[in-house]
Amino acid sequence: MQLKSVTVGIPVKDLTLAVAWYRAAFELGEPDLVPMDGLSEFDLGPFWLQLAESPERAGVEGISVNLSVADASGERQRFLGLGLPVSELQHVEGVVDYFELTDLDGNTIGFVTELS
Numbered sequence: 318m319q320l321k322s323v324t325v326g327i328p329v330k331d332l333t334l335a336v337a338w339y340r341a342a343f344e345l346g347e348p349d350l351v352p353m354d355g356l357s358e359f360d361l362g363p364f365w366l367q368l369a370e371s372p373e374r375a376g377v378e379g380i381s382v383n384l385s386v387a388d389a390s391g392e393r394q395r396f397l398g399l400g401l402p403v404s405e406l407q408h409v410e411g412v413v414d415y416f417e418l419t420d421l422d423g424n425t426i427g428f429v430t431e432l433s
Contacts, residue, residue: 323364328371376423383427
């Protein structure tokens with residue numbers, strides 16, 4: 318199997334608020350696709366971020382999204398500067414730096430920098 322892309326779907330309570338939040342947090346423009354009511358998609362290069370209005374599923378455990386970034390500590394500081402809720406930076410010597418950002422609906426997104 319050879320994959321062409323990955324789409325990460327995140328259920329949200331209010332699509333309009335979620336789109337604004339993700340645009341600000343990730344420095345995004347308008348959604349790249351709005352294929353139907355209740356769904357907005359952003360092309361983030363290595364994967365697509367899909368926000369789906371689904372209030373009954375928003376913030377439920379089981380959704381795992383981890384993004385690899387060049388500088389987890391720097392991204393964490395940027396999010397803090399925006400007033401966004403983040404966890405403490407976890408440092409595993411020689412392996413990874415890692416933290417989580419929590420969105421408006423309680424979904425967590427992990428940010429990882431590989432140190433090896």
